[in-house]
Amino acid sequence: MKAYIYVAKMRIQTMMAYRVHVWTFLIMQCLLMAAVGFFWRAVYGGTEAAHGVSGDMMITYTVVSMLMSSLYYMGVEDRIADAVKSGSIATDMIKPINLFTLYFAEDIGNIIFNLFFSTIPMFIVALIIFGLPVPASTEHFWLFLASFVLGYGINWTFSATFALLAFSAIDLGPVFSIKYHFVNMLSGSIIPLWFFPEWLRNALYFLPFVYMYQEPLSIYIGKYTPEECLIKLGIQAVWFAGLMVVFAFAQNRATRRVLVQGG
Amino acid sequence: MPVIEVKHLKKQFKSVRKQKGLKGAVKGLFRPEKKIVTAVDDISFSIERGEIVGYIGPNGAGKSTTVKMMSGILRPTSGEILVNGISPVKDRKAVVKHLGVVFGQRTQLYWDLRLGESFELLKRIYDVPDEVYSENMAMMDEILDLKSIVDTPVRQLSLGQRMRGDLAAAMLHSPDVLFLDEPTIGLDVDAKHAIRRFIKEINETRKTTIILTTHDLGDIQELCKRIIIINKGVVIEDGSLDELIDRIAPYRQLVIDFYTEQHIEHPNAEIVSCEGSRTVYRFMKNEISAAALIEYIGGKAKIKDIRLEEASIDDIIRVAYSGGSTE
Ligand SMILES: Nc1ncnc2c1ncn2[C@@H]1O[C@H](COP(=O)(O)OP(=O)(O)O)[C@@H](O)[C@H]1O
Ligand SMILES: [Mg+2]
Numbered sequence: 001m002k003a004y005i006y007v008a009k010m011r012i013q014t015m016m017a018y019r020v021h022v023w024t025f026l027i028m029q030c031l032l033m034a035a036v037g038f039f040w041r042a043v044y045g046g047t048e049a050a051h052g053v054s055g056d057m058m059i060t061y062t063v064v065s066m067l068m069s070s071l072y073y074m075g076v077e078d079r080i081a082d083a084v085k086s087g088s089i090a091t092d093m094i095k096p097i098n099l100f101t102l103y104f105a106e107d108i109g110n111i112i113f114n115l116f117f118s119t120i121p122m123f124i125v126a127l128i129i130f131g132l133p134v135p136a137s138t139e140h141f142w143l144f145l146a147s148f149v150l151g152y153g154i155n156w157t158f159s160a161t162f163a164l165l166a167f168s169a170i171d172l173g174p175v176f177s178i179k180y181h182f183v184n185m186l187s188g189s190i191i192p193l194w195f196f197p198e199w200l201r202n203a204l205y206f207l208p209f210v211y212m213y214q215e216p217l218s219i220y221i222g223k224y225t226p227e228e229c230l231i232k233l234g235i236q237a238v239w240f241a242g243l244m245v246v247f248a249f250a251q252n253r254a255t256r257r258v259l260v261q262g263g
Numbered sequence: 264m265p266v267i268e269v270k271h272l273k274k275q276f277k278s279v280r281k282q283k284g285l286k287g288a289v290k291g292l293f294r295p296e297k298k299i300v301t302a303v304d305d306i307s308f309s310i311e312r313g314e315i316v317g318y319i320g321p322n323g324a325g326k327s328t329t330v331k332m333m334s335g336i337l338r339p340t341s342g343e344i345l346v347n348g349i350s351p352v353k354d355r356k357a358v359v360k361h362l363g364v365v366f367g368q369r370t371q372l373y374w375d376l377r378l379g380e381s382f383e384l385l386k387r388i389y390d391v392p393d394e395v396y397s398e399n400m401a402m403m404d405e406i407l408d409l410k411s412i413v414d415t416p417v418r419q420l421s422l423g424q425r426m427r428g429d430l431a432a433a434m435l436h437s438p439d440v441l442f443l444d445e446p447t448i449g450l451d452v453d454a455k456h457a458i459r460r461f462i463k464e465i466n467e468t469r470k471t472t473i474i475l476t477t478h479d480l481g482d483i484q485e486l487c488k489r490i491i492i493i494n495k496g497v498v499i500e501d502g503s504l505d506e507l508i509d510r511i512a513p514y515r516q517l518v519i520d521f522y523t524e525q526h527i528e529h530p531n532a533e534i535v536s537c538e539g540s541r542t543v544y545r546f547m548k549n550e551i552s553a554a555a556l557i558e559y560i561g562g563k564a565k566i567k568d569i570r571l572e573e574a575s576i577d578d579i580i581r582v583a584y585s586g587g588s589t590e
Pocket of ligand 1: 276277278300301302303320321322323324325326327328329
């Protein structure tokens with residue numbers, strides 16, 4: 001455990017060495033947030049509400065979604081792909097640690113870094129442009145936090161399972177970035193699902209993506225009653241557990257086929 | 264009980280051959296042309312505690328692949344490995360706990376951070392008690408001069424400094440087995456010297472079992488009593504250096520400088536070269552002694568200077584690689 005905490009700490013230090021990249025990323029994120037926010041304000045214009053959601057709720061949804069995405073950091077896919085391609089996976093494997101716990105600790109380090117260098121600055125910008133993104137109630141806020149953590153668990157486990165591909169196939173090309181955009185679209189992180197056609201929306205509830213963004217955000221803005229929220233949390237927990245089982249199984253198989261490049 | 268046992272080890276890589284052009288790329292997508300490369304074919308050896316074994320062979324012989332299988336990074340296609348009685352295939356973590364590995368061509372140090380951070384992390388990973396940690400650091404600092412580099416970011420270290428850091432990183436948890444894959448590659452004389460001194464020291468004081476892969480004959484000469492030569496994934500020689508020399512290259516060379524040009528022949532000595540006043544003889548140890556040869560020649564002409572040369576490791580290895588004998 002001490003080792004994994006130290007890994008997270010080292011990760012934060014490493015990120016500090018690359019702060020310049022972070023500032024440019026932050027500016028882009030803030031611009032995107034403002035653009036999407038103003039877009040919804042324009043779309044809603046005079047109308048009171050659509051699909052039971054008002055313009056203000058929609059802006060809250062957008063702002064919180066952007067803040068969430070700055071905290072939903074998952075480097076695990078690129079980390080493994082790079083380690084396999086460069087052969088540095090060898091130096092990870094000579095240590096008596098679990099590789100995925102190591103990569104998870106690195107991601108946690110990154111999240112802590114992002115909290116200070118991305119999330120909080122973005123929050124301040126949002127505060128200035130759109131005002132405070134208030135949750136539906138205090139109760140909803142706590143339920144959201146739980147849903148947010150479960151959402152991250154689902155997201156990370158899904159990514160890690162996907163990342164296992166990198167162990168066997170060497171050149172995956174743009175697979176991971178295609179997956180990234182796919183998840184972005186289908187999770188409701190930019191456009192909430194209630195704007196999707198019904199058949200697609202219904203189908204998407206059978207996939208894990210909506211439980212990454214859409215459902216935590218819906219809880220935040222108060223689309224569900226607290227009782228409904230608890231059911232949503234239950235479904236999230238089931239998805240998380242299911243993905244963990246798949247991941248554990250796939251991990252065992254994939255790590256056997258590790259290919260290491262270079263001397 | 265041997266510390267390391269390897270039996271009929273084999274590793275094949277399936278690789279997809281890239282096909283040329285767009286047509287090839289499309290074809291490769293649906294029906295990839297698979298090629299099987301046998302990196303390690305059939306390797307067996309066993310190593311006792313405290314040995315330093317030179318594991319040598321030409322590029323592509325399968326050395327690194329063997330090391331990777333022994334450290335649990337790659338899974339063998341077939342065969343058996345036991346390190347400290349444990350199979351790295353079955354329990355990688357248990358094996359690497361007592362193992363140090365250095366890959367000369369890559370580093371386990373964190374590139375962007377000061378060297379000391381990597382050490383601190385390893386201390387936690389292996390759960391090294393504080394006293395052991397500072398004791399090890401002090402011992403290693405003496406030879407590797409770590410104090411002068413611990414506060415430097417790894418990316419700013421020279422190759423020699425980085426390698427010293429990597430060696431220290433591999434030894435921090437006092438492993439009883441150490442795999443060194445080309446630890447002196449690309450280093451200058453001073454750095455090589457420090458690293459050899461370090462390897463010798465830990466082997467003597469801690470009885471660390473060491474497998475050393477190298478192309479540097481100086482490394483072998485100074486460190487290894489035993490060498491295993493492999494080529495194309497099979498062991499072609501395994502034995503003590505002296506014994507190998509006796510067997511594959513049992514000759515010596517005698518270089519004699521006369522005062523004038525001479526052509527003195529002896530039935531048991533072949534003249535290799537004769538330039539100016541210098542003549543080089545080659546003879547078999549078991550046919551004539553050096554003393555007898557010198558005495559015979561000295562009786563025929565006045566000798567100014569002599570030098571006796573053993574067959575170099577270089578010769579041995581060249582002969583072994585080519586799979587023939589000296590004759
Ligand atoms: N990941 C891999 N995929 C395909 N072939 C490989 C791979 N790794 C090594 N090889 C091949 O296996 C052989 C042995 O490689 P290696 O063990 O690195 O040799 P050495 O360390 O003795 O120079 C070489 O022919 C090399 O091309
Ligand atoms: Mg090699």
